[in-house]
Amino acid sequence: MNEELQKIQDQIVTLLRTVYDPEIPVNIYDLGMIYDIDVDENNNVTIEMTFTSPACPASDFILSDVQMKIESIPEVNHVDINLTFDPPWDQSMMNDEARLELGMM
Template identity: 80%
Template sequence: MNEELQALQDKIVVMLRTVYDPEIPVNIYDLGMIYDVDIDEENNVAIEMTFTSPSCPAADYILMDVQLKVESIPEVNKVDLNLTFDPPWDRSMMSEEALLELGMM
């Protein structure tokens, strides 16, 4: 990955760390809900993500928050979100910071 793409990737991760599930006091990135962030040569961003549960009551809110926040980065052209449940989320996907925050370590 070249320097420009890496810088944009870093900005996207910073922005994703500002998105929270209202029921869990940890951001969705550290929860492991972001499976992939792909940036093409035109700075279109494709994000593959999941929820902790397929029946997440805050799903619409979280998706809208991700969309708006990543689109707010000036270098980003377009954002496509791909919601998947394969593989299903489990706590092994959480960062050490998330596990500590939730008292699971």
């Protein structure tokens, strides 16, 4: 990945760390809800993500927040968010910061 694309990807991760599931006091990135971030050579972004539950009542809010924040990066041309439940999310996907925040360490 070239330096410009890496810079965009780093900005995306920073912004994703400001998106929270209203029911969980940890951001969606640290929770492991982001499966993949792809930035192509035209600065189009594809995010593959999930929710902690397929019945997540905050799904519309979270998706809107992700879309809005990534679109706010001036270099980004287009954002696609692909929602998947394969593999289903589980607690093992959380990073250490999330586990610590939730008192699991």
